Amino acid sequence: MRLLASAPLFLTLALAPALAPLAALAMAAENDSPASPTFHRDVQPILQNSCQGCHREGGANLGGMVAPMPLLDYSDTRPWARSIARQVKARTMPPWHASQDQSGIFHNQRTLSDSEIATLVRWAETGALKGNAADAPPPKEWPKTTDGWITGTPDLEISIGEPFFVEDDVEDLYVYFITEITEEMLPEPRWVKSIEFQPGSSIVHHIVAPPLGGLGPGLQPYIYPDNFGTLLMPGDKVRWSMHYHKEPGPGTGVWDESRANIQFYPEGVVPEHAVSWQSAIRADFVLPAGESHVEYTKRVTFERDSLLLALNPHMHLRGKSARYTAFYPDGSSEVLLDVPKYDFNWQTTYEYPHGEAKKLPAGTEIEFMAAWDNSADNPHNPDPTKDITWGEPTTDEMMVGWIIASDAEPGVAMPGGGLTSRARVND
Template identity: 30%
Template sequence: MIATKKTKLLCYAVICVAMLLGCQHGGEKLPDTVTFTEHVAPILYNNCTVCHRPGGGAHFDLITYQEAKKYALSIGYVTKERLMPPWPADPHYTEFKGQRVLSETDIKILAKWAIDGSVEGPKEKMPHLPNYPTGSLAGMPDMRIAVAPYYLPANSGDKFLLVKVPYELPADTFASLVEFVPGNSNVVHHVNGDFVKYVFEKKKTVFAGVYAVDMVEDTAGLVKGFQKLDLPNDDGSYPVLQKSVVNYLPGAVGQKYPAGIGGYYLPRKGAFLLNDIHYGFTNKNEARDSSHINIFFSKVPPNRPVQEFQLGTLGAAPVEPDLVIQPNTVKNVSSRLKVAKDISILTINPHMHLLGKSFLAYAIKPEGDTIRLISIPRWDFSWQYFYTFKKMVKVPAGSTIVAEGIYDNTTHNPNNPNNPPLVVTDQNGSMKATDEMFQFIVTYLPYQPGDENLSLE
């Protein structure tokens, strides 16, 4: 799928030259000569090099003049189409913390640079590349735990693993952030990580058992996996599992909330459970990965622990009508959940697979007003961020949260995994990309006065 997309991008880039030339007569006040050092590098360094640098997750860098010049036409195309930087949410509907959205002027500058011959410009005008700390995007961690290294032979397909990352500490403590850092960002596709919290006396050692097993999607397979990883307590019972503590997607930066909000109670014995880690294909080359997890301690206990609910597939509110998508149809579904108490929403995560076409979520207050949450007019399976609001969003008791999705199971959908299209459902609760899901995950706090004015940035 990725290869097709890339080819498509390249073809369009060529066709696009004509379109780029067309937009030159818009009467904008652009510099007479757009140069790399003066105009283009600052845009790339602010919006692109977080991924387009060694270790950043994209497969090529956009740091030097030579690198950027080689991609000048594609850069013009992907920015004009707003495919890059990847930010599927519509910034005119709602804005989020850390959003990467280019201004119209930035886009025109990149286009003009591509068609005006991609001039380098005066060397002394070159800006400094932002300082990307190695091994973390969030600062200097207090503890670093290695994830079991993984070896992918040449031409291996997608791999989904269940991985245990255990630790022991001298005493119980708190953490403000747990961050997953990929060792080989070319192959680590995504990670969903939970947190297993042991009661000290109930587990002799957290280090026994194997550390990684192939993910099997049915419940029996999962339970067997958990046993191989030696996750249960010594008496066979299961410890507490906190969901979604450490997630990774290319370009996503770990969320530290203001002190006391969110964060984790870190018992002396624990383990992160990557459930799952997805390794992408390796083409002709073998690949190795040694990822790690960073922990940032906190002196402040998580006084206001973040809570979570989920609409849709496997969630607290059903998908309506059932998510059964007949071949050659476009299907609208929704999911609605009434909130019983006032809540403050921090972060939201819309989730669909390859047939997803668009996603919209909002809340309807008891008196009928609408609170906007997110609009994704052009669903992109590759970029499924956890979107954090700049300030918490208060949703009062009695409101209904509504999530609406549209699926395209026709041949017009270039991401349709089936040609000819087949019936696709979420009925087996499978996470395979070729089955579907419709989910809206909301992390929130019980509302306290003043929440809506507290900056999360």
């Protein structure tokens, strides 16, 4: 299932003549939106396209981020009218953190057009009218989820092994589990098409599980574009590093058995491109106490023609902004992804449309820039009086710029079963 709605994207583009002054644009948007919108005629279609993927019973659980209320019917939505107006005006809902300049680039974009925002705001301001049920769009059919999975029934389901009890006195716990992919589970190597992790309890803060991937708050499952994948082999070991976080105290202990849903290409189908998850990592940064802007960069070089599928910036609670820039061998450069306001709760993989991977000519360098705010002005900062360095707890920091890419040449397998890095990481 895709959570994006493609319609608002086209609307945004259609409404944004390149040089229109902002004020005119806003007015055009307001004029486009009805004077007294009704729920059934004007609001419901927007909710169907852009909100209900998460805001419904059994809606998407993205790494523990579960929408707190359904927005299906009038009676569900009416009490939230003002809150909806506030959130969409501030562009905090739907959650999407790439710069607005980059509208239309990533296929999993979650945004509303200016006119949709104006419609929702005016609906709240004009009494949140119900309107005529005959104007309603046909109810949207949501894919039946099996066992809470978004991507469907697993071909291979694995877990951390067996239920694990997180004791009452635990506040933060980091534990490791290893699951071996045995020959009984996987008689022969298979190409992975999609990976979805499911936290086994509400206290799972994150899962890092190489070579499969991982899960953080707000992260969507990753579905490889057709013809791209990674190879899973019998004997591979999945190393789960789990972070559990809860309030400690009597009776707060919780059982967890987090799981992963792996789906394969049909037997015998070999995708042309073996994908590798590269990362631009730095562990030598220092964020001085109270400093409101500290930034570091790291470059990764692609020595062969490559295809870029997606980008995923990762920092912790002091993360402020992130940017990926490509420096091409002809001397030109291009901002690939700009995240002006990073939000730890919404770990997003920014995906190029399937079938439209970004071409990186041999010699391209991608620079990942991460910036942090370690001052008291950052409301998420757990302690602005401490110098901060690399560390696994969310109260320490990380700098990981994931770059999901493959060799451009079909059939060029990467060493280690297609799971290891091909690009050289600069020292």
